[in-house]
Amino acid sequence: MRRILTVLNYLTNMRLSKFFGQTLREAPTESDSASSQMLVRAGYIRQLAAGLYSYLPLAHRSLRKIEQILREEMDAINGQEMCMPVVHPAEVWQESGRWYEIGDEMGRLQDRRGRDLVLAMTHEEVVTTLCKSEIRSYRQLPQMVYHMQTKFRDEPRARGGLIRVREFVMKDSYTLDANFDGLQTQYEAHYDAYHRIGARLGLKLVAVQSDPGMMGGKIAHEFMYISPIGEDSLAICEETGYASNLDVATFRKNPEPADTPAPLKRVHTPGQSTIDKVATFCGVSTRRTGKMVFFMGDFGAEAPPKLIAACVRGDMEINELQLRYAVKAQALRPAEAEEIAAAGCVPGYASLRDLDRTKVISVVDDLIPKSMNLVVGANEHDWHFIGANYGRDFTADIVAPIALAYNGAPDPIDGKPLRVVRGVEVGNIFQLGTRYSGSMGASYTDETGVERPIVMGSYGIGVGRALACVAEEYSDDYGMDLPISVAPYHVVLVSLGRSGEVKEKAEALYHALLTAGVEVLYDDREVSPGIKFADADLRGMPLRCTVSSRSLSRGGVEFGRRRSKNLVIIPLEDAVERIQENITDSFEALHKRLKDLPTWASRPATI
RNA sequence: CGGGGCGUAGCUCAGCCCGGUAGAGCGCUGCGUUUGGGACGCAGAAGUCGUCGGUUCAAAUCCGGCCGCCCCGACCA
Structure with missing residues (x-):
């Protein structure tokens, strides 16, 4: 097996002079990350x-x-x-039902007989x-x-x-x-x-x-x-x-410290149509307010779309996925102002009180029933209620955890801030x-x-x-520094100079490495050293070996990690062995991480 | 699908506002010099300016449609 691998390795073109795929000094603008x-x-x-x-x-x-x-x-x-x-026949996707559930994301085509196919x-x-x-x-x-x-x-x-x-x-x-x-x-x-x-x-x-x-x-x-x-x-x-x-x-829902229930009071709040405005106007924290958000729910072909009125505490946002599950809708989208008005609601001053239950499904976050004396809309332009309490002043069809977790929200396990x-x-x-x-x-x-x-x-x-x-993860200003396990080649062999001796020694080392089964990318091009080093840095092979008249005069070839300053001179006759050792060491260093990994057994109890 | 941007040489881009001979750098080809961190000289090749239509004596440039690509959002094993 080893011999077969070696032969395959040997036959593979690993000379940059003949390599398919160029490096670019500048990347095309379309690439981003x-x-x-x-x-x-x-x-x-x-x-x-x-x-x-x-x-x-x-x-x-x-x-x-x-x-x-x-x-x-x-x-x-x-x-x-x-x-x-x-390519699959549509039938199997029809059997599972996903032919009908999935929309434009599915690649569909027909064969010459007009049979539906799925990618x-x-x-x-x-x-x-x-x-x-x-x-x-x-x-x-x-x-x-x-x-x-x-x-x-x-x-x-x-x-x-x-x-x-x-x-x-x-x-x-x-x-x-x-x-x-x-x-x-x-x-x-x-x-x-x-x-x-x-x-x-x-x-x-x-x-x-x-x-x-x-x-x-x-x-x-x-x-x-x-x-x-x-x-x-x-x-x-x-x-x-x-x-x-x-x-x-999920996160812990900590209500604001409880007061005694205040009487419900209707107050004039001209122009205070956002949570921030109304909280400031009433002199309370947004945590003492209730925020209404409207969606149109799609309930499939059987049922008509319906308006959904969702309420979370004023400082929080809606988790649309959880809201969708709570109302058992197939899809949600933000409601248009006309759709909200058609159900008798007033955007900016909406209220769960006096909702037309036949036209609207109402959902409150489970924190709302625990929160006392909230500022909420009065369902009339420029008017709010203060001192509103769930159960006494308003109710909803569904109480469910529909608030979106946020940076700093209390961890459901220990209550400390989530990131x-x-x-x-x-x-x-x-x-x-x-x-x-x-x-x-x-x-x-x-x-x-x-x-x-x-x-x-x-x-x-x-x-x-x-x-x-x-x-x-492994990019720097000069290119990539890939882990030994992922890099296309383990080592890049750079020959510098056109002297007969350098060329000859580099060729010999290249063949010796191939024969030994080392994955080596050989830069045998006749270009300047700067280009070779810059390309080597860019391509991301973790190890680099350089043959030059300078290295030969110092007794061998130069070897080290990509971009490292700690380069050693290795005698030519030891080069293959030393490089192989280094590759082995690199794998071992990487595999040390296997010893201390999270496992299912060690995972924290989840909620 | 909504908002924004872009499309000119292989790559990065200028020229467009203010219509009149299509440009630069890098790359490429040849020759010579050069060789330890993206060298230099000389000579050269290379673009129906995304596409279709309109305006005009004249369109890369102005106007409109379409196509493509990128970013933000919506969407999303």
């Missing part, structure tokens, strides 16, 4: 269209390395690699179809299958280089179990494996509770790379370990349960002869997105 700037400048990726990228040889090598790490970690938890198609957004439907033919008995469970395959999602807005693209390769695995205990076991195995994967990529990943969304199911976690370039907001606490996507974050940060979703894990096996009829026969739906889980990691996060 450090990662996409660097990946474009260093010749890893090229954009073909919005959200569609070509991966040049450097990126392709890195992606293959990431895939190999994923493969090893999936195999380690009993995964079996396979491959499913990118894979993910592969639950195909796995479930396979279950129907392959799984018959409880004896065949549990199972775990995975593949690395292209997905297409017609994102309304691709952005951020490789962070949010329309076509991408994902490692997605699927667990099949007889019951929820089995699912839980495989889910926990993935949870731990994902932390190992992060460590091997050199990324610190934070697992946060998340919304299952269109996947269905109940329990879900996202694995986040914390960074300002992230598109998700997270509420985290380092001390308690609480970590949640802001969509589903809201941005993160990139590198991976996610979902407990699907019987969402797909139920609707598509994938069942097995249990010990007692009863037919039951297979209990499923689904687990994804974006391969290109992982590369983008690594590039983001």
Whole structure:
């Protein structure tokens, strides 16, 4: 095996003079984040269209390395690699119902016979179809299958280089179990494996509770790379370990100190149509006010859209996802002024008192019933109530936690302030349960002869997105400094000068390294040293070896980490061995992080 | 889908306001000099100015439609 690898290595073109993919002195303006700037400048990726990228040889090598790490970690938890198609017949998506639930984000096309086809957004439907033919008995469970395959999602807005693209390769695995205990076991195995994967990529990943969304199911976690370039907001606490996507974050609701109930009083508040204005006008904190926000809820084809009046404390915002769940709507959008007026409400002075319950669904945050003597609208232009109390003066159809967590909100575990940060979703894990096996009829026969739906889980990691996060984390002013596990090559070999001796020695070392199986990128171009060093810095290989007349006169070749000042001279005859040692050491340093990773067992109790 | 910006040589951009021979730097090709942190000289190639239409004697430039790309928001395994 080793010999075969060596031969393949030897045959691979690793000479920069013939390399496909140029470095750019300046990046095209369209790239934005450090990662996409660097990946474009260093010749890893090229954009073909919005959200569609070509991966040049450097990126392709890195992606293959990431895939190999994923493969090893999936195999380690009993995964079996396979491959499913990118183009699916519409029927399987119709069976699951997602053909109808998902809108323009799904890529749809027709074949020559006019048959509807779907570009894979993910592969639950195909796995479930396979279950129907392959799984018959409880004896065949549990199972775990995975593949690395292209997905297409017609994102309304691709952005951020490789962070949010329309076509991408994902490692997605699927667990099949007889019951929820089995699912839980495989889910926990993935949870731990994902932390190992992060460590091997050199990324610190934070697992946060998340919304299952269109996947269905109940329990879900996202694995986040914390960074300002992230598109998700997270509420985290380092001390308690609480970590949640802001969509589903909870926090302690501490009411303002209780007074004795004041009488309800109608007061004239001319022009005080915002919370800040009315609070100042009435001389109270915004925490003593109630804020009304109106949405139109879409309840599907069966029911007409309906106005939703939501009320949170004046200093807070609405969590639209939780509001949507509370009213069981399929979608929400901000209501237009006319729609609000049509239901008899007065924007800016709206009130839950005297609502027309036939036209409006009213929801209050669970903090509102605990809060006394609030300032709220009087449902009449330029008038508010003071001393309003839930139950006595107004009520709602639904009381639910619909306030959005915020920076400094009390941690639900210990009440200390939560921190809201941005993160990139590198991976996610979902407990699907019987969402797909139920609707598509994938069942097995249990010990007692009863037919039951297979209990499923689904687990994804974006391969290109992982590369983008690594590039983001390991970029500096000169380029990338990639972890040894992800770098396309371990070492860049630079030859300086055109003297016959330097050339000869560099060529010999290049061949010796290849023969020894070292992944080396050889800069044999006839360009100035400055260009070679600048390109080496940019491309991001972690180690650099230089052969020049100067190094030879000092007794060998120069070797060190990228951009390091601590360069050593190694005699030529020891170079291969020393470089191999250094590569090994680099891997060991990286893998030290595997020892002290978060695990499912060690995670904090969540609420 | 709403708001904003951009589209001129392979790349970065100027020219547009105020209509009249299409420019610079980098890159590329050839020759020579140079070789430890993006060298220099000489010579050269390279753009139907996104696209369609309008105004005009004349449009990169003014006007309109469309397309594409970027950013913010909405949206979103």
